[in-house]
Amino acid sequence: RTGQGEALRFELAAPSLSSRSGARFAGSADSRIGYLFAAPRPEVIATGRWTFGGGGLPVGAMELDRRADGRMTGLAQIDAYQAGGARLVLDSVRFSSAPGTAMRFSTSATLSGPLAGGRVEGLRVPIAGGLAATGGMAFNGGCHRVTANKVDVSGLRLVNNGVDLCSAPGAPLFSVGPAGGRGAVRLPGLKLRGTSGASPFALDSGPGEIDLARWRWSLANADVRIGAGDSVTHFAAGRLSGVAGGQGMAGTLADAQGKIGAVPLDMSEIAGNWRWADGALTLDGGLVLTDAAADKRFAPLISRDAHLRFADGVIDARAGFDERESGRKILDTVIRHRFADSSGAADLIVKELRFDDNFQPEQLTTLAQGVVANVQGSVVGDGRIEWNADGVTSRGTFATANTDLAAAFGPVTGLTSTLTFDDLLGLHSAPGQTVALNEVNPGIPVVDGKIDYQLLGGNRVRIEGGRWPFAGGELLLHPATLDFSATQPRRLMFDVVGVDAAVFLQQFGFENINATGKFDGTLPVEFDGLGGRVVNGRIDARDGGGTLAYVGELSNHNLGTMANFAFGALRSLKYDDLTIVLNGNLDGEMVTEIRFGGIGKGVGAKRNFLVDQVAKIPLIFNIRVEGPFRGLIFSAKSFYDPSVLVEQNLSQLLQAQRDAEAAAAAKAAPVQPPASEPVQ
Known part of the structure; x- marks a missing residue:
């Protein structure tokens, strides 16, 4: 049809379209669709009831109405759409437009299906925005709450959680145009709760941002807790950022700290690179390890080659540690922690810890102060720390040979001993430990001695006895308990x-x-x-x-x-x-x-x-x-x-x-x- 004056309208009555794939789009007997060539801007006009579906399209229907003032409104009902293991459900979609304005729409989408190696159930996203005359689309600004009934990813389960997504003031949340998409989403903060295996899980954070155009994001003051009571695993990062890619997601973290389960060791100054791919989270970087006990048993240790992997509810980590001030290599560690039952183990390997003029025991532990000095020798050995819901156990064996040192009672040369701990963290040994001494010289040298002892923990030593040959006779040491903390x-x-x-x-x-x-x-x-x-x-x-x-x-x-x-x-x-x-x-x-x-x-x-x-x-x-x-x-x-x-x-x-x-x-x-x- 042709209109009068400057207006020209093209219109189809009760159209019906179909494709070879089986897709169909049909209007009712009173439906109309057309295009109005009118000054100052043209517009699409449509009325009546429409149905669609087939050929991969979701099945649905919509009602469109054009009022006398030129305003158009609409309501669409779309059946649930399934593809493979995914399911998308849209609430009623409402349309509206006025002469000279863009088409507006609003609905909410509920999604269930695979997600990053896991699955999401009932992810509900509000959708509202407008269609531009140029073919672009913009989503409304302000804050929108996204919720999910359940999210399962690599043993992590979040139930009934929500996140607020906000735009910059006066700006759309996200827009799509001929040049591509753009938008910056702001997160006021996160508060997520769930379980990791059988352990409680909590994530809290400060503000964050998501660059939807480049899929980059950042988060401040993230705090993660897994477990409860004394067995909680804690990780906090001052700054966390990432970017999505074809192979997963990767990023950096800085100013982080953490603690694994009931292990009495604290990690701080964590910084490095992380990656999420194939259902696994990996971290490579550096950290500082300190004693969690109130009375520190060792000085801070630093690692520059720490590696951590989290997948299937299990943390695997390894790191080598040096004494922070001197840079002297102390030990290597291998750690595994299972969140399903809050159990795990840490192996400690001392290949050779050497004491010389540049490094002394008191630089490693205050327990050596006033006990030994001027140590010349080395220590080798290994230890193991194990933990579960019932508590922490530890053990280890360490040895030294032909070590020289100064003690309060005089110089000692040729000290040789193998020390077996039945509680490594508590510095408690089995009874019957033996140390052999080539010479002790408190003023009169005594040679070829032997002392039997036991470490009792709490910086206490039980002397079980000692014996030296001395000038045709013997020098004997009585049993005694020494408390070096008193x-x-x-x-x-x-x-x-x-x-x-x-x-x-x-x-x-x-x-x-x-x-x-x-x-x-x-x-x-x-x-x-x-x-x-x-x-x-x-x-x-x-x-x-x-x-x-x-x-x-x-x-x-x-x-x-x-x-x-x-x-x-x-x-x-x-x-x-x-x-x-x-x-x-x-x-x-x-x-x-x-x-x-x-x-x-x-x-x-x-x-x-x-x-x-x-x-x-x-x-x-x-x-x-x-x-x-x-x-x-x-x-x-x-x-x-x-x-x-x-x-x-x-x-x-x-x-x-x-x-x-x-x-x-x-x-x-x-x-x-x-x-x-x-x-x-």
């Missing part, structure tokens, strides 16, 4: 058993002294943060006494009548009892009190009338020596070398001879040498 002194008790005087002097290089006799005693030692000290240590000669003989160079010189007499007598001294009392610091001043009783002329002593008379006098020598403990061996040498004592105290000896009556009363004047100076 401020009070820690006490050890040593027994000296059957020390042979001759072997002792030979072992420590007293070439001018011969001696016989055996000694026993007890050395109580206390340690604290300031070092170690001997408290009322006592060593006694066994019954029967022994002899001391000085055969040094001074005895062969002419030193005068009285000195020659004294050295002649000192060629052989016989004692009935000898007591040594020790008090003082191992690394400072030590006071040694030596008491001789029943000294007389021994076999081989030079004989004359005066010597025979002096030998009848019962003498007691009380000697007090003060000096650094590591110099006391030389003080003892001065004692066993009588020339030193005689030279320093000759006047007292002569006075003792002139005062025979006082000596007979068993109280001779004490021989008191000045404090011994350490030999350089």
